């Protein structure tokens with residue numbers, strides 16, 4: 001049976017942002033930081049020889065390259081991110097990893113402190 005698998009790798013990054021919003025505006029407008037947690041999932045079938053969808057070392061290396069554009073950055077200034085919301089962070093990470101030829105199926109970004117979480121699911 002040729003099963004289809006979903007493989008996931010977690011990571012985190014620390015970054016600053018501001019957020020212009022209609023609600024609770026004061027705190028969000030000042031530059032401040034968060035620890036963001038991320039989880040990237042890739043979907044596919046096993047390679048007959050390696051038994052892998054993709055080597056986790058490759059997935060980790062590609063994530064690290066994208067993580068480096070976010071960690072210890074002011075997210076407002078990251079090219080291609082847009083307003084630094086959880087949704088845009090998910091889309092940014094998914095787009096960057098798909099551009100690196102990874103079969104991304106989902107990206108989740110969350111902040112432990114406030115319990116905020118967002119998950120982007122990409123179509124098959």
Ligand SMILES: Nc1nc2c(c(=O)[nH]1)N=C([C@H](O)[C@H](O)COP(=O)(O)OP(=O)(O)OP(=O)(O)O)CN2
Pocket residue numbers: 019027028029032034084085086087111113114115116
């Ligand atoms: N749809 C979305 N709504 C909101 C988002 C988002 O990403 N997508 N983000 C925020 C805020 O960033 C979030 O509530 C945290 O508040 P913030 O002002 O950024 O920082 P705080 O220090 O108040 O947050 P902590 O949770 O205390 O770290 C709101 N809405």
Ligand SMILES: [Zn+2]
Pocket residue numbers: 017019028032033034
């Ligand atoms: Zn914030």
